[in-house]
Amino acid sequence: MSAAAVEITGLVKRFGSTTAVDGLDLKMARGSLLALLGPNGAGKTTTVEICEGFLRPDTGTVRVLGLDPVSDSASLRPRIGVMPQGGGAYPGVRAEEMLRLVASCSANPLDPAWLLDVLGLQSARRTPFKRLSGGQQQRLSLACALVGRPELVFLDEPTAGMDPQARRLVWELLGALRSDGVSVLLTTHLMEEAESLADDVVIVDGGRLVAQGAPSALTAEHAEDAQLRFRARAGLNTDLLASALPEGYLVRESTPGAYRVCGVVDPQVVSTVTAWCAQQGVLAEELHVGRRDLEEVFLELTGKELRA
Numbered sequence: 001m002s003a004a005a006v007e008i009t010g011l012v013k014r015f016g017s018t019t020a021v022d023g024l025d026l027k028m029a030r031g032s033l034l035a036l037l038g039p040n041g042a043g044k045t046t047t048v049e050i051c052e053g054f055l056r057p058d059t060g061t062v063r064v065l066g067l068d069p070v071s072d073s074a075s076l077r078p079r080i081g082v083m084p085q086g087g088g089a090y091p092g093v094r095a096e097e098m099l100r101l102v103a104s105c106s107a108n109p110l111d112p113a114w115l116l117d118v119l120g121l122q123s124a125r126r127t128p129f130k131r132l133s134g135g136q137q138q139r140l141s142l143a144c145a146l147v148g149r150p151e152l153v154f155l156d157e158p159t160a161g162m163d164p165q166a167r168r169l170v171w172e173l174l175g176a177l178r179s180d181g182v183s184v185l186l187t188t189h190l191m192e193e194a195e196s197l198a199d200d201v202v203i204v205d206g207g208r209l210v211a212q213g214a215p216s217a218l219t220a221e222h223a224e225d226a227q228l229r230f231r232a233r234a235g236l237n238t239d240l241l242a243s244a245l246p247e248g249y250l251v252r253e254s255t256p257g258a259y260r261v262c263g264v265v266d267p268q269v270v271s272t273v274t275a276w277c278a279q280q281g282v283l284a285e286e287l288h289v290g291r292r293d294l295e296e297v298f299l300e301l302t303g304k305e306l307r308a
């Protein structure tokens with residue numbers, strides 16, 4: 001049986017007094033798409049850079065396609081694709097020139113012109129890297145990571161800074177890669193990205209694994225509980241609102257002005273919440289009742305919003 005795409009056991013990485021990764025275990029199946037989610041500073045980039053062989057672990061073991069990313073780097077490099085956070089290229093190099101240069105390092109590259117077209121970069125092919133927009137630079141970096149037909153790609157926030165249209169193109173491409181059996185490990189702050197693309201989501205916080213599972217499995221726990229969300233002036237007394245509701249309901253202000261009421265939501269509960277807000281002289285805006293999503297799972301587990 002072939003080895004897992006990535007297998008991490010007891011990984012620890014410190015920078016001075018900061019513990020960036022604190023005993024992480026993670027297993028990613030071949031041919032799957034895994035999204036690593038976590039707040040700023042959770043240790044995502046450090047973990048990915050260790051898998052790529054750019055950093056050495058302090059303790060623990062990491063195997064990528066069954067190989068050690070540092071001691072087996074010569075045999076591993078041609079088999080993986082890497083898109084670092086923020087991308088990067090020589091400032092004066094033209095987009096197509098850059099991609100062809102990277103393609104020339106590979107034994108059996110994809111056609112660079114085709115890849116530029118798929119990523120909506122045809123019209124920018126002669127533009128120097130430094131004059132590409134941020135989103136175009138990101139897409140070119142992604143093309144560079146993919147042009148060598150890797151078995152496994154590491155993408156650190158691949159769609160950060162892209163407009164919705166470009167993001168859609170990248171999502172389509174990632175979906176197609178997965179259908180072709182390519183393994184994809186990406187980091188993201190976008191719940192929608194994780195929810196719509198990933199087979200498996202790993203939530204990390206403080207360098208530790210907080211939860212792992214398919215998005216549907218993570219959101220299915222406590223699925224019977226709906227959530228009522230609304231926005232209003234920041235700083236409302238949530239204890240007072242909770243005491244106006246039947247016992248067992250929780251009320252939280254997740255970020256200033258964003259409120260969540262957890263428990264079984266029925267018409268009476270909605271009416272109590274809006275009436276209570278009216279008594280405070282505030283309007284409950286953007287009232288929404290629905291099942292919890294990955295964003296709420298994340299908030300519950302880490303106590304933090306994804307985008308700090």
Ligand SMILES: Nc1ncnc2c1ncn2[C@@H]1O[C@H](COP(=O)(O)OP(=O)(O)OP(=O)(O)O)[C@@H](O)[C@H]1O
Pocket residue numbers: 015018019020038039040041042043044045046047
């Ligand atoms: N080279 C370094 N030197 C010192 N500290 C570092 C270094 N790289 C990372 N860190 C620290 O390690 C911790 C984890 O950082 P890391 O970049 O892995 O987090 P992240 O989850 O990728 O965050 P973000 O979402 O902001 O990119 C942070 O506290 C960071 O400041």
